[in-house]
Amino acid sequence: MFGSLPINSIIQLVTAIAAIGTCILLWKFRHATEVRFLILLEIFVAIWAFSYAFEFSTPDIEEKIFFSQMSYLGIAFIPVSYFFFTTAFSQKFHLVSKRNIIITLILPLVTLLLVFTNDKHHLIWKELWLDSNANILHYKHGFWFWVFYLYTFILIASGIINLISSISSFTSFYKKQLRILLIASAIPVVANLIYVFNLNPFPGFDWTTVSFVLTGLLIALGIFRYKIFELIPLAQEKLLDTMNEGVLVVNSNGIIETANPSLIQTFNLDGHSTFHSVFSQTFKNYPQIIKLMDSGEENLVNLALVTGKKLNYYQIKISPIQNQLGQITGKLMVVTDVTSIRTAEVKLKQKNKQLTEEIKRNEKLIDDLDAYAHTLAHDLKNSLGIIYSSSDIILEAVEENDMGIIQEFSKMVKESAQQTITVTNELLKMATAGHGDVETEPIKMEEVYLAAINQITDIVTDYKAEIEVDGDWINAQAYAPWIEEVWINLLTNALKYGGTPPKVTVGCNLEEDGKVKYWIKDNGDGIPKDQQLKIFRKHTRLQPDKATGYGLGLSIVKRIVEKLEGEVGIISTGELGEGSIFYFKLPAVQ
Secondary structure, X not given: OOOOOOHHHHHHHXXXXXXXXXXXXXXXXXXXXXXXXXXXXXXXXXXXXXXHHHHHHOOOHHXXXXXXXXXXXXHOOHHHHHHHHHHHHOOOOOOOOHHHHHHHHHXXXXXXXXXXXXXXXXXXXXXXXXXXXXXXXXXXXXXXXXHHHHHHHHHHHHHHHHHHHOHHHOOOOOHHHHHHHHHHHHHHHHHXXXXXXXXXXXXXXXXXXXXXXXXXXXXXXXXXXXXXXXXXXXXXXXXXXXXXXXEEEEEOOOEEEEEXXXXXXXXXXXXXXXXXXXXXXXXXXXXXXXXXXXXXOOEEEEEEEEEOOEEEEEEEEEEXXXXXXXXXXXXXXXXXXXXXXXXXXXXXXXXXXXXXXXXXXXXHHHHHHHHHHHHHHHXXXXXXXXXXXXXXXXXHHHHHOOHHHHHHHHHHHHHHHHHHHHHHHHHHHHHHHOOOOOOOEEEOHHHHHHHHHHHOHHHHHHHOOEEEEEOOOOOEEEOHHHHHHHHHHHXXXXXXXXXXXOEEEEEEEEOOOOEEEEEEEOOOOOOOHHHHOOOOOOOOOOOOOOOOOOOOHHHHHHHXXXXXXXXXXXXXXXXXXXXXXXXXXXXXXX
């Protein structure tokens, strides 16, 4: 169908068709702002080429002038489209605004008006003449043509500068894409200079339209070969800048290509010197990360860093980056702050530990109380049985006015009631010492000791015992009501199992570990080594024939003292008549 057309028209028609085809290829990527401007550029090239095709196809000079004017419907807007294409590609979106576009279009619109009114002022073309042999219209350009040409040159040069200024932001892989865009941008400039300054080997033929199509085809090649508009690093820059995670890219030569602000802040790096520095040098203080980076596999490492006075925890993931051919071209490092997660885990572990300890304490308390209940059930039943039976006898004696029986059985009731009260008190002590926390405070140990002595005065009298204090008292950090029970238990124990009569000595001394050791020495038989380990266990009575009880006193002492961050113990050779020393330690008052 092109048989009757001159070769110049055929070239321009093919150029126009190629421009439309390029638009079709680019349409898939129209969601990108830069691609929309590139599509507009190719549309204007198609208009220019179609107009040129008709101009070369007609021998009539008037028709040639008309189609030459029509070509400016494309020519006038190509530099604007190219400028905003490169501006958007360089991610300078703040410049791609309606206001700037309108301002940029003012001069092209004025030029378009002057083109269609040229015969009135000749500002675009001073003279026109037709080369009949070549069927080409020649132009002698006017003043405004050179104004517009300079404007066009400024816009295209600015576009090229946009691309060049973006080089430092591209990794080595994406620089291949940038080279394609720069080469594609230079071709129309060279072609147009050849035409305007009459350096054309084919005088009168403007190769600019063809070169713009070649530009579009090169960019299309870049799209399908290097995924220019699918993987634009600058398009991700804003996202990286706002990410909480630190991101760093290292090329195959170990050079840092990019790092976002979060990563620079995390490792306290210099934002300027980090780029294009050697990774192993920049991270020389982090051998773990360097080792991970040298590995060819995807890996994770946890790292603790002190930022100011705060300890932060990070999870670092390093992954290989592959190109479309499957070749590793670099490494991607992502640093995630997991401090809040780690802190929550620590708190959860602490809470679980506390709950576990609480459960153990409760289970132990339940076991103790259960065992205690079984141990005391028979004794309590007997005591209550005696009280019940004695009350019946007392009632009968009252009717018979037998005071002797009343006194005898009243004494039995009192003793049984006292035994019941003793059992109940020990049960309460066991429960109190094994449950809950208390606030400790500095206590005056002498006052606590004297309060305990006052409660066992009757026992001291019954046993005709001697108790003396050796040395001065040292105060401790404790809970006074509990320590009073400790003294009562240990003193009572010394009286029951001491000599005849009991001679008890108490005292205290400050230990090297900052605790006060309080001790009670009796004059009874010693406790053999093999039995000393059992002495503080519940329901343990080594000499049941010497005193009544339920074997809970020393276990209660142990529980109370340990609850107050102290310890209990016994010192004895086990020899008859050499006695024993029971002691407990408490934190001294600071």
